[in-house]
Each structure stands twice: as structure tokens, then as C-alpha cells.
Amino acid sequence: MPKKYTFVLILSLSFYFYNLAATSILAADIPSFPSCVNPQGTVKANYTDGTHGIAGSNSTFQGSDAVYTLSENTLMQCFCAADGSGIQTNWWNVSSLSQNEIDLLVNSGWTYIPNGALWGLDNAPYLTQNSNFSCKSSSTTNSSSGGSTDQVAGISFDAGQVLGLASTGNLQSILSLFTLGVLSFVLGSKLSKPKKRNAKKSR
The missing domain is CATH 1.10.287 (Helix Hairpins)
Known part of the structure; x- marks a missing residue:
């Protein structure tokens, strides 16, 4: 040859x-993260309305926003716009990782946040990853009471709509x-x- x-x-x-x-x-x-379809963990913050930021985006978003603490180093942010489009942001405290490991993850699609304190989190570096989901709600009629109640319906997590690249x-x-x-x-x-x-x- x-x-x-x-x-x-x-x-x-x-x-x-x-x-x-x-x-x-x-x-x-x-670490593994649940989806906003079935949020888990402890509620750290919950806003029913307002203007919010999404890590990795320079835009602002109007709607509801909730943040859940999953573990000592992981959190999950669930944003839902008025039109029912949702964005899930996985937050990972990476203060224990080496710079080489962080660089590899950034190259594979994660977004590096130098200081989580600017986002209301610990004063530590974080990696974030976004994905889309639907949070539309529909109204169903309760036949026994004759009234109607709102319930979360049609929620789906679309792995094909991941904003960041796969890990x-x-x-x-x-x-x-x-x-x-x-x-x-x-x-x-x-x-x-x-x-x-x-x-x-x-x-």
C-alpha cells in the first residue's frame, strides 16, 4: 500500500x-434527566407567567416557567409558552469535571455556562442542553358535576427536536x-x- x-x-x-x-x-x-412531560424532583422556582431566558438562546420567552432540583448537581427547567410550545433545559453542575471533559461535551452539543449564579443557581460552571416538548392543555367535561376541568393533554417529548446536539x-x-x-x-x-x-x- x-x-x-x-x-x-x-x-x-x-x-x-x-x-x-x-x-x-x-x-x-x-447524568440522566426526566422529561418535563413528567417532572420530578423538588420545585426550586415556579412562575405562572412572565418573561424568561433560555440558556443557549439570546431571545426572551413569554410564558410559565418552573425549575426542579433533581440532585446535588442537576436541575431541570420547564418553560411553557402560551401557544403550548415548551422548552426543557437540563442543567448540570460540572465543577467536578476537568476542562478537557467539558470541552468534549461542548463539542458534542452541550452549552457551557461559566457561572450559574447569573441564572439563580450556584456560583459554579454548568452545562445545559435543550429539547422541545408540547405542553398544550385541553378542557374535558366532568359528566358527574356538569362542569369542566383543565388537564394537561397531548404532551409529547420529541427527541427529534432536540435543540442541542445529542450528548x-x-x-x-x-x-x-x-x-x-x-x-x-x-x-x-x-x-x-x-x-x-x-x-x-x-x-
Whole structure:
């Protein structure tokens, strides 16, 4: 195999296995978060109306907003606009992570917040990740009382509408596709290379 192909192959495999090892280690440490469809934890803040900010966005949003404490290092923010569109923000205190680990997570789609105190949280660095959900409510009639009560209905969490990239899968997929592309190119070049034949002239 020509030296240039060997170099490209080694470089590609190095990228792939480095990313695979890094994301495998981080995947085990990333905390799990419930969805705002079924909020859990302790209510830290609850606003029925007002103007709110969403981490990772420069816009302001009008609607209700609730923040739930899930653990010592994780919180969940559930925002619901008047039109029923919701945004869930997962907050993760990453003061225990190294800068290298934080950089890997940021590269895979998390948003870095240097100081959570600016958002009413601890004075510590945080990583956030957003996702969309529907929080529309509908009115149902209670036949026994003849009245109507409002209940949360039609709530759905759409994993395909994640605002941030997947925690680790997107970067790994890109590098995997790149590696496979290089390997295919090298293999194709090798197979398509004409073989030398020692043809003997017949007399």
C-alpha cells in the first residue's frame, strides 16, 4: 500500500478510536434527566407567567416557567409558552469535571455556562442542553358535576427536536462516517489498481 494511503488510514483510525474512547468514558458519567412531560424532583422556582431566558438562546420567552432540583448537581427547567410550545433545559453542575471533559461535551452539543449564579443557581460552571416538548392543555367535561376541568393533554417529548446536539452520538457519528469514507477510498483505490501482467508473446 502506498505510504500516503497508509498515513491517511492511520490518522483516520487514530481520530476514530480517540473519539470512541473519550465518548465511551463520558457517556457513563453523564447524568440522566426526566422529561418535563413528567417532572420530578423538588420545585426550586415556579412562575405562572412572565418573561424568561433560555440558556443557549439570546431571545426572551413569554410564558410559565418552573425549575426542579433533581440532585446535588442537576436541575431541570420547564418553560411553557402560551401557544403550548415548551422548552426543557437540563442543567448540570460540572465543577467536578476537568476542562478537557467539558470541552468534549461542548463539542458534542452541550452549552457551557461559566457561572450559574447569573441564572439563580450556584456560583459554579454548568452545562445545559435543550429539547422541545408540547405542553398544550385541553378542557374535558366532568359528566358527574356538569362542569369542566383543565388537564394537561397531548404532551409529547420529541427527541427529534432536540435543540442541542445529542450528548455524544453526533460527533462520534461524524467521525465514524469520515473514517469509513477514508477506508472505502483506500480500499477502492487498492482494488481498482491494475495488476501488472507479464505477458509473453507467442511465436
